[in-house]
Amino acid sequence: MEHGMLIPPVYSPIPPAIHPRHKLIDQQTAAWARTFDIGSPELREKLVGQEIGTFAARILPEGDEEVISLLADFVLWLFGVDDGHCEEGELGTDPKELVPELSRLLRIAQNPEAAMLTGDSLAAGLRDLRRRMEQHATPAQLARWVDALREYFLSVVWEASHRSKNTVPDLNDYALMRLYDGATSVVMPLLEMGYGYELQPHERDATSVRAAAEMAYFIITWDNDLFSYHKESRGQQYYLNVLRVLEHHHGLEPAEALEVAVAQRDRVMCLFLRLRDHLSASGSPQLRQYLESLSCFIRAAQDWGISSHRYTTPEDPAELPTTFRDTPTDDSEEPLDIPAIAWWWDAVPEKRVPAVPQGGLPVNGDTALGVPHLPVTDHVTAAGHDSRSFA
Template identity: 65%
Template sequence: MIVPPLFSPLSPAIHPRYAEVDSRTALWAEAHRIGSDELRRRLVRHEIGSFAARVMPYGREEVVQLMADFVLWLFGVDDGCCEEGDLGCRPGDLTETLHRLLRVAQNPEAPVLPGDPLAEGLRDLRARVDRYATDGQAARWVGHLREYFFSVVWEASYRSTGTVPSLTDYTLMRLYDGATTVVFPLLEMAHGYELQAGERDRRDVRAAEEMASFVITWDNDILSDHKERSGDGFFLNVLRVLEADGLGRREAMATAIAQRDRVLVAFSRLTDHLTATGSPQLRQYMAGLRSFVRGSQDWGISSVRYTTPEDPAGLPASFTGTPTDDSPDPLGIEAVAWWWDEVPPAASPVARRGARRTRRGSLVGTA
């Protein structure tokens, strides 16, 4: 099925050292033997370094590199253990493995999984996190890794039975099993600042984070649908969830796009508000979230992971500035309806015209 151009009001950018980052990530994967030989060959073709470079276009190169290596490691877990490995259909056994990996992340000196490629790769990643993170950022990184592990076990329970969750349950699972939250501390680390607890714990900031996760994962589901349907194994994405609710394939695609458009409109409005009213650190964090969303979009339509040139996926080559759904009302997903309590109302057309006149008057007055 052809995917139409998706709405994005966000500006693209990429770190100038993206090619070098990508080359080093390929070397890192080989040095740590991440995944099987065949999986590793596939992963290094996906230009994961350019993904990190799009997410952190102005970040410290060492942290961009850390993110690229970490994302490849995450694919090693997700593809190798969950989606394509036997553990992905055995939630109990998967829990054991992931719990041991979590201990490696918490205490890399612990003699857990010695010699295991994923564990040794994680030890290297944790050492580099400690190099560039504050204690609080490192703790949040481990905490978000726990969220990711917990959610992929939930996903494995559906894979083990070949069932499909409700839209609400899928949304809750997808906010974490896409590993988006694990990237959030890296956005700070890449620019050398730390959000204060008083801002980090605010509901509106958490709403902005969750909206970013929603858009990134819905985009991933839309853009990876062709690849997943072409495979032999169990797949689970929002299109399949909507189809299980009775929608046809085209209607499911249109509905998923409308959902992500509505959330992206709200996300843009909320991050604009937080940028205008927040501290310098919060403004930087909002810029990081926006780059994360747009970087994921640009990589999603360009990486061979999703374009699958041997069996073209029919993905768009560009984005549109017009959403298919810009309603200010919450989605019909109860678990996330609270987001819209934090979104400032859109200015009326009359107010916008008045603001434009005021700005023009100010310019004339200072001439």
């Protein structure tokens, strides 16, 4: 795929929000990274300059400040693992060595007192995160955090397998694993901790609520693929991205792949909004807060994605948007032709529709891949000029 791709404004109906002490939180996270020597000196200074504390402050705009700092430190730690061990380290192309290394870290998350990896900076940082988490989490939330970390580690190994062979997964496998390798599910327990509640299992584990969470993961990671494409494609390492998947397996030109990916995330965004409103209408106060936090997480990733030096790469500027669209490019209520996620459309009772036929052929002007089914006038909002602007 060609370099220098212009990423269009994405549909963002969720208003921005940020904790008032975001600058202090960002400074504290920088200090934490240096205290625990997260990553190599070069990687650490890159991470410190990427405003990860501000990202966390957007996810929990009215949350407990200690939990926001904990979330910020955890996200930076995750980047230390992903950038250092996987994308840029030797283990990133050696799944058989990556598995035991990640398993040792997982053991530290489960049992920080275990006498393992005593000289490892990532393990030391993880011990600190786990012990601080105990001050805010219930035993069940801690257990779910460890389970989500296991899911993330498993997906990282899957990606390393493709990297080791320089292969590209198909769209269905990519969509499934992207739910986990974006490290979105590991944030979920902290959404509850940030507001001091525990969502009861009968609500959190309900199929429809799980679908809403997965839709948020999908939107966040598809957006991330758009915003990070310039950074990843310019590097020397293997990279995995929905645009590359669509071009490789579906024979699309770069502009076509971009159009399809945007339409896919827009269709899921429309579905998420319908399901969120449906669940909020009858859910408990805790569930309503959880759904609101999912919305904040989506918007936080968007605002951070178009502004952080991680993706704008000032030394080699990316062509990222500075605005957001008011309208989706695709608001079809038909499921995407991706079996791993097509069941989401059944989670909104009043909006059930037949599945899109297999094969990716046009259906009434639409396509199974999610190309816009009707031309939509592009309405954008300028950053800094209305309620949807980046703050």
